[in-house]
Amino acid sequence: MIPRAPAASVPWPRLTAVGLKTSPEQPAPVRQIANAIAGWIDQLGAVWVEGQVAQVNRRPGVQTVFMTLRDSVADISVPLTCSRTLFDSLNPPLVEGASVVVHGKPSYYANRGSLSLNVREIRMVGLGELLARLERRRQVLAAEGLFAPELKRSLPFLPQVVGLVTAPNSAAERDVVENARRRWPAVRFEVVYAAMQGPRSATEVMEALDRLERHPDVDVIVVARGGGSVEDLLPFSDEALLRAVHRMRTPVVSAIGHEPDQPLLDLVADVRASTPTDAAGLIVPDMAEELHGVTWARERIRALLTGLVDREQAGLDALRSRPALADPRSLLQTRVEEVHGLRERARRCLGHQLDRAADDIDHRRARARALSPLATLQRGYAVVQDAEGRVLNSVAGVRAGGAVQIRLADGRIDATTTSVSPATTTGTKTKTKTTAATSGEPDD
């Protein structure tokens, strides 16, 4: 498959063949030697060379791309130059580390005295072809939409059970499990072992994924292995595996190799972890950090809520301490005062009337007294009344032996009539004889 280098068929020209004779006395100038070398080298035909691209130097604006091609075994290398057009036409692009077969002609650049193979054709071989195949597969699957960003599912914040597909007793398993435990001690793993290298690897990984997909509690799956060569990691670019991951409903984290390794699984997985350790950080939260956040948030909401209740309480207290509520008597106060005032007025009013009435009574009493017979009695007159209290103004009806009362100014005499003699026509007073018992009670 690899073309044989036909270099051996070209005869090496002898330096003397160009007839250059030199001696310490007759040295040749640099230009002459350089031109001579250039001329000899130009006689060399194009050769096919196999090697590994160790370095690529493609400067913008420069029409020539400089590369270094290294022997795949010995520490020997040769510079390559090729046109930018040729270099850019390569699909997939040529990357450092790729194995290639180039068709080039040795060429001497006299200005610098540097030798390089001027390359007219570059073919990928071995790893180069491998990488090219992977690149083609990537393009096909990308065009199909397997890597679409909208297909990516987010990982659960706190998985119930983490499914782990890895090789038995591998460093990758330890890295994932230990680092995840450090972050979240309660994390649970369901580990399914599979060959993570070699021809059976892709199939076993698919079977493991299928088992974990059917596990009811597994809500995130990590596929982990350590770093390796492109060939070692080939199973993780296997098309059947990629399509299987694409169909998975459980989110898948790809944790293959080291940072620079990029199997296609990274693209179809929901999340790409650069290393198994990195995957541990992605699948479980850091408990200390989360606890810190929760504590902070809790303190904050408590302070907020306490503040709110306190403010409302203060507002309610203020309302309740307003006289209208705190002392409902204040509501009545004006009315009480009004009633009180009215009562006072009413009382005063009535008092005046009573006073006037009393004055009136006194006045009338004085007048009544002035009209009473008492004054006449004091002058020595007496009033005679019968037993029933009738004033006697005639002897008619008075019988001897009957009881009479004689009222004087300062008392009363109870008397018994001894005889009755009507007055003569001369008008002398009727004379009534009585026996009397005096009573000293004043007549009111």
Next chain:
Amino acid sequence: MTEPQQLSYEQAREELIEVVRTLEQGGVTLEESLALWERGEALATACQQWLNGARTRLEQAIAVDDE
């Protein structure tokens, strides 16, 4: 009129503020102001119950967490 216990805290508080304002402005009959005052007392009690309940729940939550 809705029973104060069936109002939300904010409803009860708003009505309480209104009751106090009306009472302070005067211009209502004695019977009305007595009714208003009784309403205000009931509203204030309802508000206090809300606040007490909130505070109790807060303290319980904190107590449970501090155990």
